[in-house]
Amino acid sequence: MAQMTMIQAITNAMQTELKNDENVLIYGEDVGQNGGVFRATEGLQDEFGEDRVFDTPLAESGIGGMSIGLALTGFRPVPEIQFFGFVYETMDAINGQMARYRYRTGNTRSMPITIRSPFGGGVHTPELHADSLEGLIAQQPGVRVVIPSTPYDAKGLLISSIRDNDPVVFLEHMKLYRSFRGEVPEEEYTIELDKADIKREGTDVTLVAYGAMVHSCLKAAEELEENGVSAEVIDLRTVSPVDYETILESVKKTNRAVVVQEAQKQAGIAASVAAEIQEKAILHLEAPVLRVHAPDTVYAFTQAEEVWLPNYNSVVEKVNQVMNF
C-alpha cells in the first residue's frame, strides 16, 4: 500500500495499463512531454515513448474522431479532453459516434475508448472549466459515465474503464485531485463498473451522491450523527448506468432518501435517481425524495462559487427537511 492523491492514483492506473496492453494509447492536448495540465500523465511519455503517449493538435472533435479511427484499427485509446466544458466541441464524436458504433455495426465493431476529463468546482477556474456536464452523456445510450471520489476508487475504476470494450467517459473532479491522500495498492486491481459503494452505513436516511458531493455528504453525516440522525452514504461511482439495486436496498432500510449533486437542478442525474426510487420503492418511503443541487443558472462566476455550489450545509438542511416531513 502507498499513500496517493487521486491524481497519483490516476497516473498509476494509466502506467499500469500502458504496461499491460500495448494497444493502450494516451493522447490529448499537452499530455506528452508536459505531462498534462494537472500532471496526470507525468512521466508516461518518458517511460513508454512518443508512440504511446503523445500530444495532439488543439481540436477536441478531431481527438474524438481520431479515437474512433484508432479503435477501428485495434487500439485501446485513452484520450483526454483538457476540461469537460470543452466537450461540446466533441459531442458528436462521443454521443453521435462512439456510443453508437457497436449498435450501428450490428455488434461487429466495438469502441474500447476511455475519455478522461477533469471537471468540478471550488478551485476558482475560469469560464467553462468546472461545469458538471455528466448529465448530457448519461442521457446517451451506449456510453458509461464513471466519476470516482477517492484515490482508491479512481485507480480501480480507471483500470476497469480502460479494459472495458465499450466507451467510458471518466470524469475527474478537480477539487479532489490533490485535496487528500488515501491508501492505494501499488499492484493492479479493478473495481467493477456499474456498481455503487456504500461509503458510510446508516439507518435513518440514504444519501446518494457522486464526485465531490460524496465528501460533502460524509461531512454532513458526521454532523447529523451528533444530532442523532444516522445517514447512509452511497457513492454511485458509475453515474450511467446507475446501480439502483444498491440504492433501493438502502432506501428500503432507511425509508428516506436525498440525492446530492453538484450540477444544477435541471442537469446532472439526480432527477432520474429520484424517479427510479419512487417507481420501485414508493411504499417504503416516509417522505418525498429530495434533491441537493446548484441553482439553475449558468455555472457561477469564480467569485460566486462559494454561495452557488452546494456544500455539506445544503445536505444537512435537506436531510432535516426529509427527517421532519
Added chain:
Amino acid sequence: MKRTLENIENQFEMFQIMNEEGEIVNEDAMPDLSDEDLKEIMKRMVYTRILDQRSIALNRQGRLGFYAPTAGQEASQLGSQYALEKADFILPGYRDVPQLIWHGLPLYQAFLFSRGHFKGNQMPEGVNAVSPQIIIGAQITQAAGVGLGFKKRGQDAVAITYTGDGGASQGDFYEGINFAGAFGAQAIFVVQNNRFAISVPVEKQSAAQTIAQKAVAAGIEGIQVDGMDVLAVYAATQEARKRAVDGEGPTLIETLTYRYGPHTMAGDDPTRYRTDDEDSEWEKKDPIVRFRKYLEGKDLWSEEEENELIEKTKEEIKAAVKEADNTPKQKVTDLISNMHEQLPPNLEEQMEEYKEKESK
C-alpha cells in the same frame, strides 16, 4: 513569388487523362491497367448505373428506404475504389454505397442498410469498411484515426473517406485533414464535388475557387481531378495511396462530378435549383459514355456485352431484394443485445421485459 489567390489557384488545375470523346489527352499520366482491368472498371460502372436506376424504382415502390442517387458519379466512386487493396479501409458518406459493394458488402445488405435493418451494417469478416456515415464530416476525423492506426502498425494499407462539396465546409473536414497531416496518417480524403449540397450551389459554400486548395490549410497534397474521367480518378487515387504507404502523408482529392438525380429520394426536386441547360451540359460529360467510346476504340467493349451485363445485373438485383425480404425482422431484444459487450443493469432489466413481450 507573390502570394496571391491566383498563384494558389493555378496550382490546382484540373487533372484529366481522357476527354469527353474518350480520347487520351494526357498519355504520360496513363495508369498501368490491363485490358481485363479496363473491362472490369467498365463493368462496375455499368452495373452501378443500373443499380441506381433500379434503386430509384424500388424506392418509389416502397421496397427500399433511404436512398441517395449515384448516377453521374460512377467514375469518381468506382475509379477511386478500384485503386484500393483489400486491406484498405473505407469510411463512406451516405452516398457512397457503391464503393462498399465493390469492396465486398453483399448487395442484399446494402438494401438492408437502405431499409433500416442492422444486418445491413454488419460488414462480412475481412471487409474493411464501416457503414455509410450520416453525420457529414464525422467520417473525416475517423479516417485520420484509421490512417494513423495503419501507420502505427506499419501496415501496407490506407484509410479512404468520401464527402461532398458541402461537407468541405464542416469543422470536422478541416480537423480531419489537419490531424492526418500533423500525424502523417496513411489516409486519402476524397471530396466529390457534384456542385450542389441539396439545393445550395458550391459557390455558396466558400469563396475558394477549388476545394482541392483547402489541402493547403492542412499542409498536405491536394489535387483536383476530372471526376467524370475514370482513368484520372484511378490514377490520382493510386498515386495518393502510394504516397501514403510510403510515408509521404495524406492527400486530398477533389473530383469534379455531377449527380443526375435528386439529392435523395426523400422528396428533393432538383428542378427547383438546377437548369435543364446545366443538366444537359453535364450529361455530355457522362463517365460511362466517355469510357465506352474509349473501350470501343480499343475493341474491348460491345453493345451485346453491355446488354448482357445489364440483364445479369437486373437479375442479381432481383435476387438481392428477395434475400433482403427474407431477412428476419428486427426485435427489440436484438437491438438491446447489440448495445454493449456487458449489458448494464438497466438494459438487463429491459431485456427481460421485451423477452416476455416477444414470447407472447
